Amino acid sequence: MSTPAAPPPRSPRRLDIVLWGATGFTGALVAEYLARTYGVGLSLRWALAGRSREKLEKVQRDLEAVDPRARDLPLLLGDSADRASLDAIAREAGVVVSTVGPYALYGKELVAACVEAGTDYCDLTGEFPFVREMIDLHHERARARGARIVHCCGFDSIPSDLGTLVVQALMREKHGGPCSEVKCFVSSSTMAMSGGTAASILELVREASTSGRVRKLLADPYALDPDRGGRGPDGMDPMGVHYDADLGRWTGPFLMAATNARIVRRTNALLGYAYGREFRYSEASSFGTGPGGWLSAAAVAAGTLAFTAAAAVPPTRWLLGKTVLPGPGEGPSRETRESGSFALRFVGSGGGSARARVSGTVKGTQDPGYGATSRMLGEAAACLALDAEVPAAGGVLTPAACMGMRLVDRLRAAGMTFEASELP
DSSP: OOOOOOOOOOOOOSEEEEEETTTSHHHHHHHHHHHHHHTTTTSOOEEEEESOHHHHHHHHHHHTTTOGGGGGOOEEEOBTTBHHHHHHHHHHEEEEEEOOSOHHHHTHHHHHHHHHHTOEEEEOOOOHHHHHHHHHHHHHHHHHHTOEEEOOOBTTBHHHHHHHHHHHHHHHHHHSSOEEEEEEEEEEEOOOOOHHHHHHHHHHHHHHHHOHHHHHHHTOTTTTSSOTTOOOSOOSOOOSOEEETTTTEEEEOOTTHHHHHHHHHHHHHHTTSTTOTTOEEEEEEEOOSSHHHHHHHHHHHHHHHHHHHHHTSHHHHHHIIIIISOOTTOOOOHHHHHHOEEEEEEEEEETTSTTEEEEEEEEEESOTTTHHHHHHHHHHHHHHHHOTTSOOOOEEEOHHHHTHHHHHHHHHHTTOEEEEEEEO
């Protein structure tokens, strides 16, 4: 890719962060996190944005229990289908944070508005066909405008992306070169689902069942790489039951692996193939060691296949949305969110020696999809807004390629665990 001309100087912004979708389930959690962590009108100038002033005022009143100064939070009105209103919001902000999904339906105009305004943007989408579309439409323009567009800043895909970054840093430090392979295992995750997440999953499956373009992306492990013609050693995402000798456990499919793996591979490409052009990455769920582990892995594999098959058929997809999955605005209780947790284990091999191995762990308290995700998204936004040491280059980026170890440091300070050590 050619080096773009220096972006035009950004005009002064009244606000550091605008939270778009603040009245939704996840949006309200991000607002609460920002209020508890940064207060109102102190180190961070931020605002709430959405379609309904009445609903925004309710969120504002709820936040007053956290910080009485929330009564002074600016409220901005807009609509996902009204580009002029989104342009006005983007011009006010240094960073726009979006929690409004499905992004394939409601996110495209906001990204375009941020690119044209030279405004940074982050979201928590896991819809990688949407990410691919944003790359194709906006990457070069975002580079020229100096807008950092960073998708997948929640449980999709910060633990996978930053965990790989940490493991790679240790391998280079100890063995003089990057891991040629990293395997990620989700060893535990107590994750509930909200109506917004359910809608995003159903929309992605619907797209896959009706669009040849989306099916092609699902079959391409390098679907998010800058060089669409380039290829590496990775194949299809693992969907069956396997025994992993490095882990010593049975593994099965992980629902979010398709997005996470493609984000990690895009990070490698954006960093100039810092992990190597023959770098391999895989992601799976981890279970037990004996017959019980095999049965658990097989049950998850069968359940994943059955859910995908049901969601691909319009009548059963409608039935899932109406009777099984949570509806719009619904989500797990505070007790459920706060009692949740997650842990990812990484095994890296290669470096300067074929026998060199390192291990990494990423852990978080609270439900990963909501409690922990609101923390990740809030800190990603703060990192973009406040950290001058984060490179200013624009484009459609990934969390690790854009914010790197600075975001790791922020998340450690916020209570997440990122560790790496050598293996014998």
